[in-house]
Amino acid sequence: MLTMPSGTSKFLSVLLVLTICASYASADSIQQSFLQCFDRNRISNSPLPPSCYTPTNSSFSIVLQSTANNLRYLVPSVKKPELILMPTDESHIQTAVICAKKLGVQLRIRSGGHDYEGASYASEMEEPFVILDMAKLRMVTVQIEDTSAWVQVGATIGELYYKISVESKVHGFPAGLCSSLGVGGHITGGAYGPMMRKYGLGADNAIDVRMVDANGQILDRNSMGEDLFWAIRGGGGGNFGVILAWKVQLVPVPEKVTVFTVAKTLEMGLTKVLTKWQQVADKTDENLFIRVIMQNSKTPKGDKTMLGLFQALFLGSADELLKVMQRDFPELGLQKKDTSEVSWIESVLYIANYPSGTKPEIFLEGKPTFLNYFKAKSDFVREAIPESGLEGMFKQLMEDEGSLMIWNPYGGMMSKIPESQTPFPHRAGTKFMIQYVVTWQDGESSKTRHMDSIRKLYNYMTPYVSMFPREAYVNYRDLDLGMNKDGYASFIQASAWGSMYYKDNFNRLVKIKTKFDPENFFRHEQSIPPLPVMENKKVTQWDTTCHTSDDQV
Numbered sequence: 001m002l003t004m005p006s007g008t009s010k011f012l013s014v015l016l017v018l019t020i021c022a023s024y025a026s027a028d029s030i031q032q033s034f035l036q037c038f039d040r041n042r043i044s045n046s047p048l049p050p051s052c053y054t055p056t057n058s059s060f061s062i063v064l065q066s067t068a069n070n071l072r073y074l075v076p077s078v079k080k081p082e083l084i085l086m087p088t089d090e091s092h093i094q095t096a097v098i099c100a101k102k103l104g105v106q107l108r109i110r111s112g113g114h115d116y117e118g119a120s121y122a123s124e125m126e127e128p129f130v131i132l133d134m135a136k137l138r139m140v141t142v143q144i145e146d147t148s149a150w151v152q153v154g155a156t157i158g159e160l161y162y163k164i165s166v167e168s169k170v171h172g173f174p175a176g177l178c179s180s181l182g183v184g185g186h187i188t189g190g191a192y193g194p195m196m197r198k199y200g201l202g203a204d205n206a207i208d209v210r211m212v213d214a215n216g217q218i219l220d221r222n223s224m225g226e227d228l229f230w231a232i233r234g235g236g237g238g239n240f241g242v243i244l245a246w247k248v249q250l251v252p253v254p255e256k257v258t259v260f261t262v263a264k265t266l267e268m269g270l271t272k273v274l275t276k277w278q279q280v281a282d283k284t285d286e287n288l289f290i291r292v293i294m295q296n297s298k299t300p301k302g303d304k305t306m307l308g309l310f311q312a313l314f315l316g317s318a319d320e321l322l323k324v325m326q327r328d329f330p331e332l333g334l335q336k337k338d339t340s341e342v343s344w345i346e347s348v349l350y351i352a353n354y355p356s357g358t359k360p361e362i363f364l365e366g367k368p369t370f371l372n373y374f375k376a377k378s379d380f381v382r383e384a385i386p387e388s389g390l391e392g393m394f395k396q397l398m399e400d401e402g403s404l405m406i407w408n409p410y411g412g413m414m415s416k417i418p419e420s421q422t423p424f425p426h427r428a429g430t431k432f433m434i435q436y437v438v439t440w441q442d443g444e445s446s447k448t449r450h451m452d453s454i455r456k457l458y459n460y461m462t463p464y465v466s467m468f469p470r471e472a473y474v475n476y477r478d479l480d481l482g483m484n485k486d487g488y489a490s491f492i493q494a495s496a497w498g499s500m501y502y503k504d505n506f507n508r509l510v511k512i513k514t515k516f517d518p519e520n521f522f523r524h525e526q527s528i529p530p531l532p533v534m535e536n537k538k539v540t541q542w543d544t545t546c547h548t549s550d551d552q553v
């Protein structure tokens with residue numbers, strides 16, 4: 001449990017009238033001290049106070065669940081927040097940071113709630129925590145004149161896509177395939193999608209930012225400086241500050257793009273087609289992105305088989321696409337009837353698996369289509385996996401009906417951006433990324449079996465994927481790679497996952513963390529650790545032998 005800093009009692013003795021939340025039953029609670037502090041430190045008299053939900057509030061569970069994407073982190077055994085704060089004004093976030101710091105309470109920032117390990121709304125750590133839910137800050141301002149947009153972090157990436165499409169039929173933004181992703185967590189961790197081979201990541205196309213730092217100050221690109229701006233474009237969420245909004249560079253898209261999905265089972269030669277895909281998917285025309293989704297299926301006779309769905313976006317016409325496919329990938333057997341020419345925003349609906357005919361206004365609802373209990377992992381592949389490897393992989397996949405794999409091709413723009421240009425290091429030499437997913441619906445009862453099967457598959461793949469380090473995507477957070485349970489991992493401990501997510505960029509991230517958040521205020525299971533610093537003989541929280549917290553209140 002939290003040991004209250006010594007100054008807190010002094011602080012609590014000041015009785016305050018609360019104006020932002022209803023009154024609370026337990027007098028000494030973290031909620032109450034937080035809210036009192038919040039009230040006393042409000043920066044501006046903004047017209048709207050933040051909404052705040054304590055566990056006794058009847059809406060608490062609904063709000064907690066609202067954007068929580070992984071049901072695995074909503075079960076009763078997972079620790080719940082002390083409070084959920086929903087800012088309606090940037091100043092609320094400044095105050096929340098100042099108060100959380102004073103009281104030694106951990107803040108979990110939530111934008112879209114899609115963190116794979118629930119890091120934005122659940123915790124594996126001892127400390128109590130408060131959720132700062134950005135859902136009400138979701139304004140999108142598109143400026144076609146200078147091909148940019150400002151987007152507040154509580155907006156989903158689908159809302160951004162939609163609002164761009166309303167302003168222009170020939171602009172888009174290169175980020176994720178799933179429309180309910182939150183702009184806040186998504187872009188700061190990288191953000192890849194079907195235009196990555198042409199334009200790179202969402203993070204590569206972020207050009208300015210507004211962020212509250214560990215001192216409660218609002219910074220933009222200019223005032224934070226290029227080091228910190230570098231770190232937040234790929235370093236991953238919850239490390240350096242609370243991002244309020246991104247300014248992003250829009251990219252040109254044709255008025256008509258082409259999409260298709262071609263299905264191949266093992267009986268239809270999936271193994272051979274996948275072998276060819278590995279040779280061409282990262283080398284073909286940059287306008288073409290073909291991902292492969294592999295899942296369990298049944299033959300007409302009812303036997304187990306693998307189904308590979310080759311799903312594609314081509315930034316051009318169907319006729320041009322057919323020429324490219326004839327030249328580079330005839331083995332897929334793509335025919336004109338398999339293709340559809342659609343607007344860019346319709347292609348987003350298609351790739352996000354909405355039924356055809358769905359109106360793009362659905363993006364304004366900002367909701368995922370369905371929820372699962374799931375576990376996922378990632379790998380990067382530098383050399384084609386031989387057929388024998390694929391066969392064993394399929395066998396492993398077929399052992400769990402809930403497991404699937406998604407392969408995303410790299411190359412193109414991804415290879416032109418140097419590894420050190422952003423913290424996201426998986427660039428030239430990467431053929432494709434693998435995502436392993438296992439989903440289930442029956443809660444805790446089959447969890448162990450599914451968790452075991454995905455780990456077994458991951459182990460099986462070891463000889464075929466990147467090594468030294470074995471790379472992983474920070475936006476596919478995977479706590480199997482290690483975690484700092486008490487929030488204060490050493491540099492050496494954190495290097496275990498740090499080198500996998502960031503390769504050599506990890507060292508620079510640690511330096512920047514040490515400079516801008518030396519007290520490790522922004523922390524979670526896999527946050528970037530600051531190096532221990534001794535300043536004016538004040539021992540920071542890093543020194544575990546003598547805790548001092550007199551600087552906290």
Ligand SMILES: Cc1cc2nc3c(=O)[nH]c(=O)nc-3n(C[C@H](O)[C@H](O)[C@H](O)COP(=O)(O)OP(=O)(O)OC[C@H]3O[C@@H](n4cnc5c(N)ncnc54)[C@H](O)[C@@H]3O)c2cc1C
Binds near residue numbers: 177
């Ligand atoms: C169904 C699904 C599909 C996905 N598809 C893709 C895809 O196509 N491409 C891709 O690149 N990734 C994809 N992802 C991964 C996704 O990019 C990450 O999960 C991303 O972190 C989600 O951002 P969020 O705001 O929704 O998540 P959150 O859970 O809200 O946040 C994720 C992390 O960022 C932190 N954070 C959130 N908001 C802020 C903020 N404002 N400032 C600072 N830190 C913050 C959180 O504390 C947490 O640590 C997918 C994930 C899911 C679940």
Ligand SMILES: *[C@@H]1O[C@H](CO)[C@@H](O)[C@H](O)[C@H]1NC(C)=O
Binds near residue numbers: 022051052053054059
């Ligand atoms: C729950 O919290 C919300 C948001 O602050 C508030 O409007 C509502 O009145 C609260 N409900 C109860 C029952 O306290």
